[in-house]
Amino acid sequence: MSKKFSIAKSDEIYARAQKVVPAGSQTFSKGVTQFVEGVAPKYLHRGKGANVWDVDGNQFLDYVMACHPIILGYADDDVNRAVVEQLELGSTFSLMNELEVEVTEKIIETVPCAEAVRFGKNGADATSVGVRIARAVTGREHIAYCGYHGWHDWYIANTDLNSGVPEFNKQLAHSFNYNDLDSLESIFKAHPGEVAIVIMEPLTVLEPKDNFLAEVKKMAHHYGALLMFDEIITGFRFAIGGAQELTGVTPDLTSLAKAVSNGIPLSAICGKKDYLFALEQTFFSFTYGGDCIGLAAANACIPKIQREDVPGHLWKVGEKLKDGFNTLAEEIGVADFFQCVGYPCRTVITFDGQDRYNDLEMKSYIQQELLYDGILWAAYHALSWAHKDEDIERTLKAYERALTGFKKIVDKGLDLRSQIDGIPVRPVFRKVADFNSYTRKGKKV
Structure with missing residues (x-):
């Protein structure tokens, strides 16, 4: 079962940061705009292997991995x-x-x-x-x-x-x-x-x-x-x-x-x-x-x-995660909305609102639900040598719960924004060269 958690200390530190740190963060992609504000932790305290602990003591399985450099695992x-x-x-x-x-x-x-x-x-x-x-x-x-x-x-x-x-x-x-x-x-x-x-x-x-x-x-x-x-x-x-x-x-x-x-x-x-x-x-x-x-x-x-043939390991566990996600999306009936794409060693989740939902709100909802299951995620999988098969299995169970929750929102015709417990994710760039666009089912994502 998912559970909500306290981020009181994170919020206290961030209140101090807003007074003295321009944009509130040293790195845009690690700042509050990239995670559901009010739900996600804002400050991490330590990491070991594929796991991190925030300043409030909450533990998360990490798929951000400091924006990709942690290839062996934290504190190797x-x-x-x-x-x-x-x-x-x-x-x-x-x-x-x-x-x-x-x-x-x-x-x-x-x-x-x-x-x-x-x-x-x-x-x-x-x-x-x-x-x-x-x-x-x-x-x-x-x-x-x-x-x-x-x-x-x-x-x-x-x-x-x-x-x-x-x-x-x-x-x-x-x-x-x-x-x-x-x-x-x-x-x-x-x-x-x-x-x-x-x-x-x-x-x-x-x-x-x-x-x-x-x-x-x-x-x-x-x-x-x-x-x-x-x-x-x-x-x-x-x-x-x-x-x-x-x-x-x-x-x-x-x-x-x-x-x-x-x-x-x-x-x-x-x-x-x-x-x-x-x-x-x-x-x-x-x-x-x-x-x-x-x-x-x-x-x-x-x-x-x-x-340790780390790339070989990343491809192996990454393929299990990618195939598992896409199978779940098909079985649950949300494959038109979500897809896991890319090379197994570094995959990305794509969002297609089907002219019904905002893509960033979709990302925010999935991120929120994974956080409640103890998983830190930003729509990609920066896998490491420390991510093992049992981590992938745990992640797929969390995805199953999140995708099932989204399917209920679709079936009941609910407002997606109302199901997000904080401020949704916002873009870093609003105008940028079209460098990573690609076509999915005829639609650029």
Whole structure:
């Protein structure tokens, strides 16, 4: 049975935050707008394995996993041990540290395009320096992009959160649609000899059609641009060597973060030597670029991902979850409203209100009901090595209860908003390039 729980301490902390923290959160996707406000906890206190505990002591099975970086599980013993040992030695130094070379060599061994590597702390560091490298190498300024690539000016200019971003950025960055070569070629034709780079998330919830990724690479090179895969999410998750290993398409540059160090801040830009060594002529340098804590974590995390075949585990439990959800949706009679899509290692729940219900209210209702069953969820499954078969079985039982509840709302003709016990989820972006859209039953979702 589901149960309601107290979030009194969360609310007390948030009342303090609203006075001193702009937007109330350090990360939009972790803030109150992305969870049913008044129902969901606002602050987590600790995590272990696939579970987290909030500041009020409530325990949840987590499918958000800090927005994907926790690939092994919270507080993984091997990663923690490596970090603690490095802390005893020192976290950052006045000169370089051998870990910079050791982790570089591990990435070169595992990522197909990697011949050289430089490190950052956030994914946006790596994507943005990749753009800078391409501009330095080609002498061009325009960018063609597909996907989400972080908070820097060149990308965020075309969203509705672009206050403070110089206007010229809008003129230099151009979005194209996944599985749509014509939309990419139109950018090259509109800006002949001006596009420096094609940067894209190689795999999202879509499978590339008609050899799409290979054709993108061919087109980019034909028009004199570099190809960069943003593997912030796919790296080490979809396969040891990321999407490029899985698809057999090797880009010129790749950005990595998240799973590379199991949530300890670290990112990397890697690629062909001829391009990476452009960083000897353009500036990419900061105090924590060689911070040893993230490097120590990666030095333990990458071998464990290989040793335990973590991607293989994610595909196995993910397939069980995906197939189980879709079977339930069919059996309960709500498959027209909900579908689990994407690669098993990282699936997404889609919502189709059938012109009857608001999609965000549908998401909010399911999220609420899962919370009442002790599951933290944001419409995707960021699986980890710590998620076991019994967790999947528990989750499917919770989905069964939530979907059955939704079916009753449909059958009784109830107002969905009235069944949500707090403020529904709100969008982060209201205007953003159409990068991850896809068609389900003829309708874009």
